[in-house]
């Protein structure tokens with residue numbers, strides 16, 4: 001019987017990403033995450049994950065053009081957005097929009113590898129427009145059309161905030177997108193692969209992935225981490241507040257990881273970005289609280305921060321509202337999800353594990369009128 005939560009169970013073979021939890025290493029297609037975070041861009045990582053090699057300049061240019069061309073959402077989605085902005089949470093909006101986008105995808109129900117690649121590019125390209133459009137609508141502002149001159153990360157901030165971001169801010173976001181792009185068999189990627197393994201379509205698999213990412217034990221942790229920092233309020237409150245939370249058996253969001261037993265290598269970059277962006281905007285408060293929280297959680301529980309902890313302060317200093325932090329994670333992870341779905345299709349077998357039965361046995365049917373009343377506990 002495997003560990004509860006399928007710990008250490010290998011559920012698929014992949015050429016996309018790899019983690020060494022003991023050494024704290026992450027790589028995409030054999031490239032170390034530190035190398036990619038320092039030198040690469042989100043668009044280049046999209047190419048890497050979908051083609052399993054680095055692009056030439058011409059290939060990268062072509063992909064960037066395709067992503068720019070597919071930024072506009074269909075009129076159907078644009079019409080749906082005011083209702084979604086008024087009625088649903090940001091992650092529910094994404095889940096519904098991706099599901100709805102299948103109705104107007106030009107490749108329809110074509111399941112060929114070429115069609116699925118095009119669907120993947122469209123899904124990656126539309127994420128900034130969906131999230132920014134939602135934010136503009138719910139704050140009573142007109143959506144900002146995409147700017148074809150700006151790369152993926154910078155264009156997102158432009159559409160969200162209505163002005164071109166400074167270069168350092170845009171690059172900071174780009175680095176976080178590189179860091180969030182893929183992460184082996186996490187819960188949302190596993191969900192996407194299970195759905196794809198039934199030979200259901202790309203949009204269905206991604207809709208499921210978004211639903212899985214929504215939960216606070218997975219993608220929702222960055223938002224929860226920021227809400228915690230707000231509640232703590234000052235660096236001097238950090239120690240007492242964390243000890244109190246732990247005494248009440250609360251989990252500290254943004255800490256701990258199923259696979260990493262040392263520092264999550266993505267956290268190293270996000271810590272640095274949180275400090276740098278805080279210093280540049282003149283608001284180092286969140287970084288200072290975070291540092292103290294990190295110290296206390298290490299002393300009390302021996303736990304390291306994961307990707308979500310410092311991402312929270314990074315996104316806050318860019319002007320990204322707290323409840324859009326998980327959607328921004330989804331914006332980045334769309335690259336990995338879609339690549340995993342294509343990888344699953346390319347060598348598919350239905351994912352259908354077993355369960356261990358632990359219920360009663362040898363029961364006999366008793367007609368309803370003869371059953372004894374049962375007192376339910378509680």
Ligand code: COA
Nearest residue numbers: 216217218221250251252253254255256257258306307308
């Ligand atoms: N705060 C406090 N204690 C934590 C903790 C946290 N963030 N993460 C793990 N622990 C403790 C658990 O309480 C448990 O202690 P116990 O053995 O005394 O009961 C032990 O560490 C093992 O935790 P467990 O929940 O079984 O580990 P897991 O592998 O199932 O969970 C996570 C991994 C990520 C779900 C878990 O660390 C967590 O809930 N973290 C907070 C949410 C988060 O940041 N998610 C984003 C992940 S990238």
